[in-house]
Amino acid sequence: MRRPAARLLITALTARALEPTQLWPTTQTCVSCRALGMGDYDGGAAIFMAPAATGGTKVEALPVPVGADAAIAMEKALKGQEYGKVQTLTVAQGLVNRDGGVFDNLPYAMGKSKFAKKDLYDRIRGKDWPGRSLKPQNVFSSLKERFGKKAKVRLEDAERDEDQAPYRGAYGFPPVYEDAQSRMFAGYVSPYSLFLEAIGDMLDCDVTSALLEDACPLDDRTDLAGALRLQPRNGSAPLIVECFADEAVGLALAANVDVLTERSLLEVFSRTARFGLERRTSVAPLKMRLQVVDNLEPRIAEAVEADAPETIKSADEYDALGTQGKLRVLVEAEEFKRRKLRLPRPRVINAAGNDAPVDELLIPLLDEAVRRDLAVEAALKRGDIAGAAALMAGKSKRHAARDRAAQASADGDLAGELRARDDEAVYSAIRADITQDEGSYSRFLDKDEWYERQRRRTNGAYDPADDPLLNPPWKSKS
Incomplete structure (x- = not known):
């Protein structure tokens, strides 16, 4: 174990947004993990991660705490079933209403519009939802934009590249007018899938890998956090975006990519978990959830003692x-x-x-x-x-x-x-x-x-x- 006397603190931290890709770890220091399922840990919801080769009904798994607002979104991501607008958006707001998370740290400067962050926020709130652009106000706006001008003006507008929206839901542009085929949209598997699609549209990037790492450099403290590796579609060097641990797992599930986990984290935080059926209410269906066998509760590190910088x-x-x-x-x-x-x-x-x-x-x-x-x-x-x-x-x-x-x-x-x-x-x-x-x-x-x-x-x-x-x-x- 890297820190045998470490005081453990399971928390989620985030830091600066972008770093060179050479900082991405290798399999020498990390293990590729997969999501086993949802469960309860330390009084809250958690998603459990374990090395990809793990099998059986009893495993050593890493519990990744999930906030109450993100627990349902994570369960949807695990289930893999497509959901409509209401069911998706009601659990999506936690992705954009969280200070210091992936929403705050994305590289908006490389976006197609200077309003990329605003557009992403509006997109998560349901603006220009695919397959739903035939609402009366959207139809009226589209028809007015297309046919409310003289034919010559419409032709000149169509020939100008700047009149083409850079992506769906762009600020200052009318909603996308869809044909019958485009309106046959079943929905998203989870809010993470919606978020992932928006990243691709607005920033022209793909999430190629996720990481669970120790976020605290102090020797007597270990903090669990996440990071994403973004690959720009123009072939430039990948970027690293720091985020919360559960965000890294959720977006990795949506992108179907590996979650690298530091070996030291697995040694420090892994807990014995077994699968079991659970019914939350008398009318709820039975669900397969993980049950943790753990008598070791994480302890918050003692307060740091040091002099003020100006005393040096x-x-x-x-x-x-x-x-x-x-x-x-x-x-x-x-x-x-x-x-x-x-x-x-x-x-x-x-x-x-x-x-x-x-x-x-x-x-x-x-x-x-x-x-x-x-x-x-x-x-x-x-x-x-x-x-x-x-x-x-x-x-x-x-x-x-x-x-x-x-x-x-x-x-x-x-x-x-x-x-x-x-x-x-x-x-x-x-x-x-x-x-x-x-x-x-x-x-x-x-x-x-x-x-x-x-x-x-x-x-x-x-x-x-x-x-x-x-x-x-x-x-x-x-």
Whole structure:
């Protein structure tokens, strides 16, 4: 087991949307799994995944939690029967009303229309439903568009490519007018099938594989999440879209593709499950469902303890944190929580081969002096001498005072160090936000330097001018 002492947390996380395809794992680290069926786990619905070679009535399966709004949609996907508009749309809204899921993370920038995300939302809500475009309002709109103009104008309109809707339900275009053959539409197997069709129409992509992976890079925590690999139909490089675990399974069922599962997840989360018949109500039919034999309930990891990013005082102190230390500081950062950011997944960090994905999120939250020192180091490493010199020349007064204090300490100049430390304290106190670069926000948000120095004297704070060590009596002017 990769983490023998890991505290388990079954949750669904999502992070950044698109990544290069080389981050997709291989069968060396993953196992191809199939859906066994629905069941209950830890007080909620779950779909159980097991390696494709599994057989028998008692198996070791991975429970993937499914939200209450998605449980019925998942059961429809497993059943494989086509359903009409009402039965599909009533359970489809969970796909688009879920923050941070696949709907939010799809690559809409490569869509055929700048309104692709809006169109996908409307499509899931039933706009321009196939086979149902002969409703009175749709027929009237189509007839008016086709025959409400003079023949010459209609001919000119037909010859313009921009008047052709890029896909069904496109914003600003009339509903599709279907012939009798097109109206013979039975429906979709599940909302995932509708969602999959919309992805193909609007983004010109196909889902070629799905992944269940650990989404948390912290050593003492394991989180279950999903990802999809999209293959653009124009032959360009595939893309990875991060999503919730149940979304990955549902769309994989709709696309009839494999679900790769990390071996470590199977070791950590797999539970013994057996098939059995179940009747939910006295009038409901018997259903084959999975029953879990499990006395080990997942435990939520303890709260992460770490210092705030702005308390890191030097580039050396930052580098000494290591990957895990940086991650813990990042999780505890108030700005990280306020922005509702997500930790980079282990797959992303491993593919990078360094802490760059973590640094990208954490360095902007550091003290501006530490951030500039790190930028100078990075410039020197890549041989950008001019860039490093420009960064050093642009240091703030606060940063310069900190450097003077460090130099005085190294030279054994106690008096100089005390003066520099006092200046640094003053410049820190007057700043509205020490994590922001000097001049990056309105100076009126900062306090005046003279005011802070006078306030400190009035309140009896340390003043180098009154220190007898720095200003002995024999040096005073009489």
